[in-house]
Amino acid sequence: LSRIFIIWAISSWFRRGPAPQEPNGPGGSPRSPSRNLFPKDTLMDLHVYISEHEHFSDFNLSSALFWEKRDLVYGDWTSGENSDGCYEHFGEVDISQSVQRNGSIYVHVYFTKSGFHPDPRQKSLYRRLATVHTSRMINKYKRRRFQKTKNLLTGETEADPEMIKRAEDFGPVEVISHWHPNLTINMVDDHTPWVRGSVPPPLDQYVKFDALSGDYFPILYFNDYWNLQRDYFPINESVRRLPLRLSFCPLSLWRWQLYAAQSSRSPWGFLGDQLYEQSDDEQDSVKVALLETNPYLLALTIVVSIVHSVFEFLAFKNDIQFWNSRQSLEGLSVRSVFFGVFQSLVVLLYILDNETNFVGGFWGFFLIILIVFNFVAPREQLDREKKLGGIFPSVSFKDKSTYVESSTKVYDDMAFRYLSWILFPLLGCYAVYSLLYLEHKGWYSWVLSMLYGFLLTFGFITMTPQLFINYKLQSVAHLPWRMLTYKALNT
Structure with a gap:
């Protein structure tokens, strides 16, 4: 519990929900505080139904009733097998062909005051204010991506033939229904005098008020926070029965706030699931x-x-600050700076080609813009007398002479020439290896993946030109020492 509190505390700094509605009545007068329709220690009956329909009405269907528990006490923290107020029920759910073929399945939970029934058609046993209901789809739809890759020389692939056929039938992205065998039903032990319209988000989506009396029903919460993505399994035509372990536990208000904050939609959600989507491994x-x-x-x-x-x-x-205040390029490896732009561009194109999440692509684009404007913009000037194509003014560097006319350029060229004697053979060997033994979507993807893999492995060598210049000039006074110090501390 303390661990989820840490995550909640950190994420609270970055998450900001919409403002609550005005807590005023129709005439402008303040709304009066509401009370919980189920007082403390109320005797309750639990009814759990499993159905393929979002709206449930088959109360007389015995096969739909999954769990029934009578004489539960609202706010009881000492009963149950482990004396913690929790109860468990395990069973198996028979599913139809519709569910096997990506259909949905729902759990409908009803709590009634003891002696009442959730079926509205049983007039003598049903009371609207004595019944609280919530439902949820308990299967989860997950995307499975298939990338058509092959050996570019032989045209062969090691992919499963069945996966290839499914990709041809359903496309590169297939939506598959998955199942997790555990689900917890929490009833929040809370009697806060909530005011309608002033419940803060994300709690407001769980507090349900009665339209006539103005009071609110007990808060029910489906808790699957600790259900790891790796424990889900796909539902297909070979699966006929689904195991399900339901737990009922009371939940305190502050713990419910932690869980509700964690399960609320990401602030990046406006970008859409296609752009901002965490993988299962990242979630777990x-x-x-x-x-x-x-x-x-x-x-x-x-x-x-x-x-x-x-x-x-x-x-x-x-x-x-260093680059903005720098008046001379003497002693600095300009080639290394532009090679850094090339590295960032390769990473960005690789991320876009592999359809990785939006944040990674945005950060790569930001780094390129930063390097260009940080280094190039303060040093460029427009020459309106020399025009490109007779239309556009040419661009020249204001402090280019401090680099060209000094020994820095000579040492920089020399360092990259020596470096090319090592890097180009390594790049050629890695390109041949990638072409012979790895699969790719096409020649463009091969070039990107080859460059990306090579830069990840040998990219650190590009720091050697600056070290070579330092050695030749016998000076390090021209380096951004503050920046290097902070990076060294980070390392």
Whole structure:
């Protein structure tokens, strides 16, 4: 619980919900506080139905009733097998061909005051204010992406023939229904005098008010936060029965707030799931870390991450200040700067070609713009006398002479010439290996993946020209020491 609190505290700094509605009545007068329709220690009956329909009405269908538990006590924290107020029920759900073929399946949960029934057609046993209901689709639709890759020389592929056929039938992205065998039903033990229209988000979507009395029903919450993505399995025609373990537990208000904040939609959601979508591994990694990491080590990791971010920001800030205040390029490897632009461009194109998430692509684009404007913009000037094509003025560098007329350019050219003797043979060998043994979508993807893999492996060598210049000039006074110091501390 303390671990999920850490995640909630951090994410609260970055998440901001919409403002609540005005808590005023139709005539402009303030609304009066509401009360919970189920007082403390109310005796309740639990009815759980499984159906393929979003709106349930088959109360007389015995096969639809999955779990019935009578004489539960609202706010009881001491009953149950483990004396924690929790109850469990395990069973198997028979599914139809519709569910096997990507159909939906829903759980409908009803709590009634003891002695009442959730079926509105049973007039003598049904009371609207004595019944609280919620439902949810319990299968999950997940995208499975298929990339058509092949060996560009032989045209062969190691992909599963069945996967290739499904890709031809359903396209490169297939939506498949998945199932997780565990689900927890929480009833929040809360009697806060909520005022309608002033419940803060994301809690407002769970607090349901009665239109006539103005009071609110007990808060029901489906808790699947700890259901790891790796434990889901696909529903297909070979699956006829689905295992389901339902748990009922009381939940305190502050713990419910933590879970509700974590399950609320990401602030990047306006970009759409296609652009901002975490992979299953990314979703599981944080939860696995919370479950399996020592709390003290986890706290230390968070502190180190914060310090790392601070140093990264300071290095970023001092790098900008250095280039803006720099009046001479003497002693600096200009080729290394432009090679950094080339590296960032390759990474950006590789991310776009592989349809990785939007944030990674945006960050790569931002780095390119930053390098260009950080280094080029302060040093360029328009020459209106020399025009390109007779229309556009040409661009020249104001401090180009400090680089060309000094020994810096000679040493920079010399360093890259020596470096090319090493890098080009390595690049050629890696290109041949990638072409012979790896699969690609096409020649464009091969070029990008080959360059990307090569730069990841040998990109650090591009720092050697600057070291070579330092050695030849016997000086390091021209370097951005503040930026390098912060980066060294980060390392």
